[in-house]
Amino acid sequence: MKKFVVFVLVAILMVVAEFGECKTKILPEPGVVSGPKYRVEDLEAMMHGQGIFMVSGKIRNMEANPTKGYVIIYFADEGDHVVDSSEAEVNESMPIEPGQTGFFEVSKTIGSHQLVQKTYIEYVERERVLKPIKALVVKSRKQ
Numbered sequence: 001m002k003k004f005v006v007f008v009l010v011a012i013l014m015v016v017a018e019f020g021e022c023k024t025k026i027l028p029e030p031g032v033v034s035g036p037k038y039r040v041e042d043l044e045a046m047m048h049g050q051g052i053f054m055v056s057g058k059i060r061n062m063e064a065n066p067t068k069g070y071v072i073i074y075f076a077d078e079g080d081h082v083v084d085s086s087e088a089e090v091n092e093s094m095p096i097e098p099g100q101t102g103f104f105e106v107s108k109t110i111g112s113h114q115l116v117q118k119t120y121i122e123y124v125e126r127e128r129v130l131k132p133i134k135a136l137v138v139k140s141r142k143q
Contacts, residue, residue: 037063038123041101051113058101059090059123066095066129071104074120084110095129 043057055073068091075084091102110116 037061038067038125040121040123043119043121045119047113047116051110053108053110053113053116053119054105055086055088055108055119055121056103056105057121058103059096060101061096061098063128064098066097067125068093068095068127068129069123069125072122072124073106073108074122075108075110075116076118076120077115078117080118083112083115084108090123 039060039062041058041060043055045053045055047053053075057071059069059071061067070087070089073086073088074082075086076082086106086108088104088106090096090104094102096102
């Protein structure tokens with residue numbers, strides 16, 4: 001009887017582990033994000049249920065000018081081969097000011113979710129917002 005109870009408990013734990021929440025290994029590699037201009041912060045990658053991944057984070061603008069862009073999220077296997085990918089707007093398409101952060105979040109269902117071991121983030125600059133340092137003043141010349 002005790003063996004049967006232990007077997008049932010192990011079976012229940014295995015079912016709960018299969019459908020429960022588990023974290024993927026998060027490895028934003030140096031160089032995956034577009035150079036030293038932008039930095040990924042507060043990155044979270046979680047798998048919920050059967051292959052539903054939730055990825056969120058922030059991009060810090062290290063440049064002198066505001067920027068607009070999006071991120072590409074790569075879901076990779078143990079050998080760094082891309083299993084799937086997704087894109088998300090950063091900061092709801094509003095410019096990220098110098099030194100500030102912009103938020104992104106994406107939900108993605110991946111059929112072969114068992115292969116996903118790592119999450120990489122790449123920031124793609126869509127537009128650099130150039131602001132003049134001083135307002136241009138035009139003086140008329142006397143003739």
